[in-house]
Amino acid sequence: xxxxxxxxxxxxxxxxxxxxxxxxxxxxxxxxxxGRYHEDQPDRVPGEEPxxxxxxxxxxxxxxxxxxYDVGRHSVLEEQCxxxxxxxxxxxxxxxxxxxxxxxDTQELVAIEMHLGTYQQHRTIWLDGRPHPPEYAPxxxxxxxxxxxxxxxxxxxTTHIKQGYFRRSGVPASDRTTVVEHWMRHGNLLSQVTIAxxxxxxxxxxxxxxxxxxxxxxxxxxxxxxxxAMEVPRDKNLVPHYLxxxxxxxxxxxxxxxxxxxxxxGGAESLLPxxxxxxxxARPNPVKNGGFPASVLPEKLPAGDVRAVKVQGNxxxxxxxxxxxxxxxxxxxxxxxxxxxxxxxxxxxxxxKGIANGKEIRWIVNTTPTADHxxxxxxxxxxxxTVNGNQAAIVAHENxxxxxxxxxxxxxxxxxxxxxxxxxxxPFNGEPIILYHDESSVNDADTVVFFRRSDVVAAxxxxxxxxFPVIDVTQGGTVQGEIDxxxxxxxxxxxxxxxxxxxxxxxxxxxxxxxxHEVVWYRDMLVIIRDRIKDMVAxxxxxxxxxxxxxxxxYEGRYGADTGPWTTAMFVEAIYKDLTKxx
Amino acid sequence: MTRALLSVLMVAGALTIAWTGVSAQxxxxxxxxxTARQAAPIDLTGSWVAVVTEDxxxxxxxxxxxxxxxxxxxxxGRKAAMAWDAAADASSGNECRAFGVGGxxxxxxxxxxxWQDPSTLKLEFDAGTQTRILTFDRAVQPGGExxxxxxxxxxxxGPGIGRGPEAPPGPGAGPAGPPVPGGGGQGLRxxxxxxxxxxxxxxxxxxxxxxxxxxxxxRKNGVPYSEQATITEYxxxxxxxxxxxxxxxxxxxxxxxxxxAQPFYTSTNFRREADAAKFAxxxxxxxPPLPVKTAK
Numbered sequence: 025x026x027x028x029x030x031x032x033x034x035x036x037x038x039x040x041x042x043x044x045x046x047x048x049x050x051x052x053x054x055x056x057x058x059g060r061y062h063e064d065q066p067d068r069v070p071g072e073e074p075x076x077x078x079x080x081x082x083x084x085x086x087x088x089x090x091x092x093y094d095v096g097r098h099s100v101l102e103e104q105c106x107x108x109x110x111x112x113x114x115x116x117x118x119x120x121x122x123x124x125x126x127x128x129d130t131q132e133l134v135a136i137e138m139h140l141g142t143y144q145q146h147r148t149i150w151l152d153g154r155p156h157p158p159e160y161a162p163x164x165x166x167x168x169x170x171x172x173x174x175x176x177x178x179x180x181x182t183t184h185i186k187q188g189y190f191r192r193s194g195v196p197a198s199d200r201t202t203v204v205e206h207w208m209r210h211g212n213l214l215s216q217v218t219i220a221x222x223x224x225x226x227x228x229x230x231x232x233x234x235x236x237x238x239x240x241x242x243x244x245x246x247x248x249x250x251x252x253a254m255e256v257p258r259d260k261n262l263v264p265h266y267l268x269x270x271x272x273x274x275x276x277x278x279x280x281x282x283x284x285x286x287x288x289x290g291g292a293e294s295l296l297p298x299x300x301x302x303x304x305x306a307r308p309n310p311v312k313n314g315g316f317p318a319s320v321l322p323e324k325l326p327a328g329d330v331r332a333v334k335v336q337g338n339x340x341x342x343x344x345x346x347x348x349x350x351x352x353x354x355x356x357x358x359x360x361x362x363x364x365x366x367x368x369x370x371x372x373x374x375x376x377k378g379i380a381n382g383k384e385i386r387w388i389v390n391t392t393p394t395a396d397h398x399x400x401x402x403x404x405x406x407x408x409x410t411v412n413g414n415q416a417a418i419v420a421h422e423n424x425x426x427x428x429x430x431x432x433x434x435x436x437x438x439x440x441x442x443x444x445x446x447x448x449x450x451p452f453n454g455e456p457i458i459l460y461h462d463e464s465s466v467n468d469a470d471t472v473v474f475f476r477r478s479d480v481v482a483a484x485x486x487x488x489x490x491x492f493p494v495i496d497v498t499q500g501g502t503v504q505g506e507i508d509x510x511x512x513x514x515x516x517x518x519x520x521x522x523x524x525x526x527x528x529x530x531x532x533x534x535x536x537x538x539x540x541h542e543v544v545w546y547r548d549m550l551v552i553i554r555d556r557i558k559d560m561v562a563x564x565x566x567x568x569x570x571x572x573x574x575x576x577x578x579y580e581g582r583y584g585a586d587t588g589p590w591t592t593a594m595f596v597e598a599i600y601k602d603l604t605k606x607x
Numbered sequence: 608m609t610r611a612l613l614s615v616l617m618v619a620g621a622l623t624i625a626w627t628g629v630s631a632q633x634x635x636x637x638x639x640x641x642t643a644r645q646a647a648p649i650d651l652t653g654s655w656v657a658v659v660t661e662d663x664x665x666x667x668x669x670x671x672x673x674x675x676x677x678x679x680x681x682x683x684g685r686k687a688a689m690a691w692d693a694a695a696d697a698s699s700g701n702e703c704r705a706f707g708v709g710g711x712x713x714x715x716x717x718x719x720x721x722w723q724d725p726s727t728l729k730l731e732f733d734a735g736t737q738t739r740i741l742t743f744d745r746a747v748q749p750g751g752e753x754x755x756x757x758x759x760x761x762x763x764x765g766p767g768i769g770r771g772p773e774a775p776p777g778p779g780a781g782p783a784g785p786p787v788p789g790g791g792g793q794g795l796r797x798x799x800x801x802x803x804x805x806x807x808x809x810x811x812x813x814x815x816x817x818x819x820x821x822x823x824x825x826r827k828n829g830v831p832y833s834e835q836a837t838i839t840e841y842x843x844x845x846x847x848x849x850x851x852x853x854x855x856x857x858x859x860x861x862x863x864x865x866x867x868a869q870p871f872y873t874s875t876n877f878r879r880e881a882d883a884a885k886f887a888x889x890x891x892x893x894x895p896p897l898p899v900k901t902a903k
Binding site: 233 | 658662676716717733765812841848854858873875876
C-alpha cells in the first residue's frame, strides 16, 4: 500500500516537474502592430488600378468578374461600408492590436484576440481545440479562426468568410475561401503568411506575406467612422458594372506601367520563373485546392440528420429536411415556416419538439408552393392545434394555393388560410409577424416572413445560397420581379453596425443563414447577369449564342450546375425567355 | 510517508536532471557540441522555386527607370535610381548588380539549398548563376574583397534547436522534415506550450546577417543599395500545407543609411520542388523595360 502511494506520488511529482517547464516554444504576439507596405505598395495603400490581376493564380471566372468590376459598385448603399474580408484584410493599410485570452483558473491560452483598425474588425483565433461551425452557420468578414502551434509559429485556419475581394481592383474571393495563416515573430517584427484557397476563383492556393512592426507608441485611432448614405438618387436596379468587352479601363494598367498584357491577366502559369507571354493557361486542379481535414472545415450535416439551430430572438432554423424550415417559438406556441420535403415529417416534428418547450404548433406559413417546401404540411398541421382545437392553420398567398391545386397537391397539404393583398401582419408570441408578397419573383406565389422583433426574415426561395434563383417563368416568375423582391429584402435588413454584418438575419430557402451582405451580392449578381443577357438580346444574339457566350461565367463556380434540376443553362434560358417574351 | 516523500524527491530530481540534459543540447555542455547541421531545427535543403505573387510587376519584368514604388528610398536613392544605365553596367562588368545579396531573393528563379559542410549552408540560384554561403562557424570572419553576395553569418533561432531533422538520437530529437503539418488541425491547440517529449517538433528559423558585399540593386531597374547596408534575413520553413505543398518563406530586412530612409522589408515565398530538374542557370542579364504606352 505504501509502495503504491509512493508510486502515485512519484507520478504526480513527475507531472509537476514536466509542467513547470517554461513556455519556450509559445510566442506572445500581444501588442500593437503596424504594417510596412514595401511590396505592392500602390495596391495595398492607395489602392489598385483597374485591370491589374498580375501575380494572382486566378481562373477565367475571376477574370470575368474583374473585367466587369466598376469601382462605382462601392457607391451602392449596402456596399459603402462593407469591410475587407480576411483574405485581403492584411494587404490593405492596417494596424491591429493583439491580446491573449487565458483561462483565469489554469492560465492556459484559450484564444488570441485581434482588433483591426481598418473597418473596426474584431477577430478571435481559438486555440482550445473547438471545431469549426456547421456549414449552415453565418459567415462574417473575418470568418471563424482556429489556431495551432507549430513550434514557435502560429498556424491559423479560417473558414466562414463572406464574399469579398482578393484585390481591390475587383478580383473576387468567394465565400468558400479557406485561409491558412502562419505567424512568426522576431523581436519587434511580425511576419505573416497568408495562403488562400478558393475553389471558385483560384486554380491553386494564393500565397502572400506581409510584415508588421511593433508600434512604440501605439495607434491613436482604433475606430472606423463609416456612415452609409444615399448621396444622390439611385435606382435600385442599377448596379455599376461593365458589360463584357466594354470596360473602358481595360489595357490602361499594362500600358501605363510597361507590362505585358498576358502577365497583367494573371494566372498560376504566370507566377513561375519560366513564364513567358503566351504560356498555356493553368487548368483547374481540384487537388491543388484540397487536402483540408474535416476538423478545420465547416461541419457537414450528416445525411439524414434534421437539426434545429437558433438564429436569434425567438426564431430557429431547421435544416436537413429539404428546403429550410424556420420556427418561431414563444408562450403562444410555435409558428412554422415551410415544412420541408415529403417523408421527413417525423424528423421535422422531433426537431420542432426539441425547441418548443412543450408548446403546440399553431401556425404554418408556406413561402412557396414547391414540393420541397410543403412536403410535410399535412403531418405538421395535424401535429399542431389552433386555439380553437383545429389542426394548425396553414397560411399562404392565394396564388400559392392555386399553384398547388394545379399540381394536384392533396387538400390536406394545401393552405386553409390564404391572403391576397401585398402584405399581411398578425401578432404571435408577442412579436409582429409580417407576410410580404411580390406579384412576381421566382414565381407569382411567394411569401416572405418577417419576424420583426426577432429581426429575422424567412425569405423562401427568393433568396438562396446554393444556386442561381430558380425563376420559373411558367409559374409567373420574372427577372425584374425577383430583383424587386430582393430589393424588398434589402429594405427589411439592417446591419447591426454600419459595417454590413449581422443585424437582421435572413433564412434562405436553401443554404446557410445570411445577412444583408449576402443578399446584396445576390441581387447584384442577378442584375449584372440580367444586364448582360439584355445587351446580348439587343444585339440580336440567339439563345444558343448567348449560352455559348457564358454570361454567368463569373458566378457559375458558386451558384451554377451542369446537371440537376436547375442548371446554369436553364437559368440563362429563363432570363432570356423572360426578356424576350411578348409584353 | 517518509518513503513516499523520498520517492517524490528522487523522481523529481531525476526528471529535472533529464530535462536539463535536453535543454543543454540547445545551449551547450555537457556532451559534444552539435554541428550546425545537427542542430538544425528545420530542414531547408532541397530545390525551391519562387512563386511570384507579390511585386509581380517589378520582379517578372524590368520596370521603367525611376519606378521606385514601394521602396522607402531617400533622395539620394531616388537620384541614383534615376541614373540607372543598364548599358553602362554591362560595359563595366557590373551586370550582376541586380543579382547581389540585396536583390537575388526577389529574382524569379529557382534555389537549391544544401550543406556544403556541417557548418556551412550553400544557396545556389539559377538566376544570374549566383551562390551564397551561409556560415555558422563563428570563427570564420569576413575578409578580403567585397563580393556580390557578401559574407553571411547564420544562426538557428527558436526552441527546436538540436531537435530537428539531423539531431543525434537522444531526448528531444525529432524526425526529419518540417514541424507538424499546419493548417490541418494537426498542430498543437491551446493548453500548455509544447514541451519535452520527443514526439513534439518545435520548429525554429534561420537568422542570417550579411555584410561585406558590393553595392547592387534592390530591383532590376537600378534602385540601389550600398555597401554600407546591412541585410538581415529570416528563413522559415512553413508547415506542410494541406494540399501537400511545402513552402520556404524568407523575410529580408535591408537597412541602408545611404539610400534608404527606413528599413526595407520584403518576404519571399518559395515552393518545394521534387528535384532540381528545372534548375536552369543563366547569366546575369537584365532585360530592358518595355516601353510605356499611352492608354488607349
